[in-house]
Amino acid sequence: MAFMIAQRAFLKLYLLKLVEEHRGYGYQMLEELKTEFAPQGYVPPQSEIYRALHELVQEGILYRTKKLKGGDPGVDFQEIVLYHFTDNGMEKAQLYRKQVKTDLDRCLGILNKASRDHFS
Amino acid sequence: MAFMIAQRAFLKLYLLKLVEEHRGYGYQMLEELKTEFAPQGYVPPQSEIYRALHELVQEGILYRTKKLKGGDPGVDFQEIVLYHFTDNGMEKAQLYRKQVKTDLDRCLGILNKASRDHFS
DNA sequence: GCATGAACAGATTGTTCATTA
DNA sequence: TAATGAACAATCTGTTCATGC
Numbered sequence: 428m429a430f431m432i433a434q435r436a437f438l439k440l441y442l443l444k445l446v447e448e449h450r451g452y453g454y455q456m457l458e459e460l461k462t463e464f465a466p467q468g469y470v471p472p473q474s475e476i477y478r479a480l481h482e483l484v485q486e487g488i489l490y491r492t493k494k495l496k497g498g499d500p501g502v503d504f505q506e507i508v509l510y511h512f513t514d515n516g517m518e519k520a521q522l523y524r525k526q527v528k529t530d531l532d533r534c535l536g537i538l539n540k541a542s543r544d545h546f547s
Numbered sequence: 548m549a550f551m552i553a554q555r556a557f558l559k560l561y562l563l564k565l566v567e568e569h570r571g572y573g574y575q576m577l578e579e580l581k582t583e584f585a586p587q588g589y590v591p592p593q594s595e596i597y598r599a600l601h602e603l604v605q606e607g608i609l610y611r612t613k614k615l616k617g618g619d620p621g622v623d624f625q626e627i628v629l630y631h632f633t634d635n636g637m638e639k640a641q642l643y644r645k646q647v648k649t650d651l652d653r654c655l656g657i658l659n660k661a662s663r664d665h666f667s
Numbered sequence: 668g669c670a671t672g673a674a675c676a677g678a679t680t681g682t683t684c685a686t687t688a
Numbered sequence: 689t690a691a692t693g694a695a696c697a698a699t700c701t702g703t704t705c706a707t708g709c
Contacts (some may be wrong), residue, residue, distance in 0.1 A: 431551040433701095440661060463688095468653055472703085474702075506670080532660060534551075535659070536587045538552070538651060538670070541557060541561075544561070555680090574691050598679095626691080
């Protein structure tokens with residue numbers, strides 16, 4: 428097992444949550460997460476967001492649709508990729524969340540111990 | 548900056564502490580840390596221990612001496628490598644600890660937030 | 668600048684292998 | 689088995705580049 432939780436897994440949790448709340452395309456979620464994590468001094472990199480989304484699709488949790496941003500033609504023709512849960516995507520996601528929670532708790536245990544041991 | 552704290556940096560903290568307490572060779576420290584982290588389900592890999600020690604030497608914080616284990620000849624001729632702080636090693640270590648603390652706190656902030664956001 | 672994606676390079680790490688006593 | 693070290697392979701990640709609107 429890896430020492431620490433992977434950034435990819437960490438981001439997947441947040442992306443699943445954002446898709447669940449119907450805020451659903453890559454660039455927007457990236458910007459949202461950037462804002463959300465600014466206080467923690469963490470800037471999620473663009474490449475990881477897209478890689479995480481692609482993996483969630485490959486894993487059969489999400490699927491993609493394409494849409495023209497704005498909807499009204501003549502206004503904005505930018506094409507965006509929206510994400511939605513597949514039929515059994517929610518169950519799969521729940522399973523995945525469970526796995527990540529185990530890993531997250533393990534990491535917190537390790538890091539909290541280090542914090543106590545060296546900087547208490 | 549990397550997403551999470553590196554295992555190497557994490558281990559260096561513990562190795563510096565063990566050397567400070569005069570428990571000082573690789574294999575022994577490895578076994579000690581294995582025992583210490585058993586409850587957290589973390590098994591520090593042998594290779595990382597040695598790599599971390601080598602780096603601490605390269606960074607001028609520690610230096611090495613060699614010794615025959617047991618001391619008494621005829622009993623055990625296994626050669627072991629002991630580690631000690633250099634002249635200004637303690638100061639350097641203190642500086643390093645400070646840096647790692649910053650990183651550690653950043654990681655804890657991120658992971659605690661995730662824990663709250665998804666599993667509260 | 669918004670939006671998506673790929674490519675490339677580097678660092679970290681886990682496993683295995685080698686050596687000696 | 690204890691002890692140290694190196695080699696190898698895989699993964700992850702950060703940066704940069706490419707494309708289109």
